[in-house]
Amino acid sequence: ELIPYIFGIQTLAERIKQMFNLTEVIIVPGDSQDDYLAKRDLGRAAARFLKRNLYLGCTVAVTGGSTLAEMVTAFGDGINARDVLVVPARGGLGEEMEQQAGVIAARIAGAIGAQYRLLHIPDNLEESTVEILKNDVHIKTVVQAIKNSDILLHGIGSAMEMANRRGLASEEIDYLQEKRAIGEALRYYFDKKGKIVYEVPGIGLEFPDLQNIGIIAAVAGGKNKADAIKAVLSHQHESVLITDEGAARKIIEEN
Ligand code: BG6
Secondary structure, eight states, rough: OOGGGGGHHHHHHHHHHHHTSEEEEEEEOOOTTHHHHHHHHHHHHHHHHHHOOOOOOOOEEOOOOOHHHHTOOSSSSSOOOOOOEEEEEEOOOOOOOOHHHHHHHHHHHHHTOEEEEOOOOOOSSHHHHHHHTTTTTHHHHHHHHTTTEEEEEEOOEEEHHHHHHHTTHHHHHHHHHHHEEEEEEEEEEEETTTTTEOOOOOOOOGGGGGGOOOOEEOOOGGGHHHHHHHHHHHHOOOOOOEEEHHHHHHHHHTO
């Protein structure tokens, strides 16, 4: 379909907003699938969004990933958000260091002069280990802070890509395929309709907690992620999408 190409970015944003019942859609030009600068712009847009929404005493939770990692250097000088707390949304040391949620949380806190708390917990733990860790007092206090977040910024990935990146077992991958998982966010896997079909046990934010978070913004772009973004947004828990033109056009095109 060619018609969508005559739409400007504003019109695209408006259509996506209506499609998924969002309060705000921000679209940066370009396509971060093949243009690194577009991904950098996504990070900038997310940083601007966060600056605009910060308030005294608020807690901000962030996930990991290469997209969120672009926020770290995008804040500029002169912000002193001393009363803000930044936390990782879920524990996880499995990713490359620069892309770990904890590292990103600490670096964002550094950039805006905020406080941070970390969860030093590896990914892919056995469920029994997760249960034991959840009862540790130190972990409990951090988890409580995470669950009380006011703003959540999270990435979205294609289900199979994230399953491989996270080193899921081949039975788990088969299961995801059987359930037709398309998108992933916060270690939850979603099918086309936005139904959660699988969850990797972890420590930190869980789906029921999202109800109490005032602002939930997904930050993801690239036309390769369009289906994943649609799958995750169809679950209807986000209020904001920060994306790029490549993903946005594909989302509209296929509708
Ligand atoms: C992860 C998030 O760290 O980043 C995932 O926890 C998300 O939920 C992923 O899917 C996206 O990664 P990237 O590198 O594509 O931004």
